[in-house]
Structures are given as structure tokens and as C-alpha cells.
Amino acid sequence: MSNLVIAIDGPAGAGKSTVAKLIAQNLNIVYIDTGSMYRALTYKLLKENIDLNNTSKIIDVLNSTKIDFRDNHIFLDDEIVDDKIRTNKINNNVSLVAKIKEVREKLVKIQRNISKNNDIIMDGRDIGSYVLPNAKFKFYITANPEERGKRRYKELIKEYPNIKLSEIIEEIKERDKIDKTRNIAPLIKTEDSIEIDTTNKSIEEVVKIILNYIEKNNY
């Protein structure tokens, strides 16, 4: 029998990773957070003060960088960087790095390799459309920008007491724009994906909808 492959795509703050993690636990399958891979590279570039408009320099760094996601941890050059990649600075710069062709080629190769031998759920922007187009199940999880902004605000306020909700909403909209309009593998809802608007839904409700769908469709 072929592997169980579930793709979860959608814009920032829609709740993809929380939902995907719970589904992975429930079905006892592997969870891959592809956004954390783009974030890890962005973290390294910012730490090394690389100008994010300098594509050739970014490619140089990329070529000597090891990125991996295993056991629910993101590894950058063999160091776990789970917490370091969640800063607001990375939120607001990661899409610039993620639109570079060479960056995507390298990370997509890693993502496809992991999917070969595992039952997995993978979340990101281009999983159903580009990374794993043959996934048996594809979900597009969204929510309106105000709701997504509020969720991100709640995550960030402890660390950044001066942030403003209106700014976070604008930053989310800006990131959506870059992700949806880039040339390579932009964020889109594919025709064969199930859309779930989570604006007025709890995490538990969304998880239930997905698990019920998978069960109904004979897995």
C-alpha cells in the first residue's frame, strides 16, 4: 500500500501547524513543518547580517547550510533552533528568502525525500500544488486577515509588549501578498483541495473536520 500523505496549505496564522501536529499525533504519522525550514535559513542570514536583496550571497550561504526537520524539531547545521526562528523579525523577512528559486529547490528536495518512506502530514504554502501534488488528502486552511492577525498578536505580545494589532494585521497581509504573487510555487488553493475557513472555529473543530474527512474517505 502507498504511504498516507496529507498536505496542509494556507496563509500565515491560519493555524496550520497546530492542527497538523494534532492530526499527526492522532494518526501516529510524521509531521513536517516546511515553514520552519525557510525560517531557519532566514535566521542564519539575519544572524550573519546578510543583505536579503543579495541573492548570490544568500545562495552561497545556502550551499554551506544544512537544514532538516525531524522528531518535531528544526535543525540548522545540526543545532535545534525551534524557538529562535519564531521572532517577529523573521516573520517579516522569511517571505523574501522563500521566493528565491535556489532556496526552494534545495528545501523542496529535502521535503520530497522525507515523504518517500513515511506516512506524513506536511504543512506549508505549496505542498498540495507543488511539493507533493499526488498527496491523497489536501486541505487549504484559511481565516480572514483580522482573525489571523489576532492569533499572531496573542503569540507575540508576551515577547513584544509594544506591538500593535493593526501593524501585525498589515504585516500578515504583506506576507500573504509576497507568498501569493511570487513566481515560483506561489500560495494557491488547488482545485482538488478541501477549503476550511477557521475564522470562527476552534482548533479542535478543525482537527475533527479533517479527521472525519480522512476516515470517510477510506483511510
Ligand code: CDP
Ligand atoms: O507560521 P506561519 O504561517 O506564520 O508561517 P510558516 O508556515 O512558518 O511559513 C513562513 C514563511 O515561509 C511563509 O510566509 C512563506 O514565505 C514561506 N514558506 C514557503 O514559501 N513555502 C512553504 N512550503 C512554507 C513556508
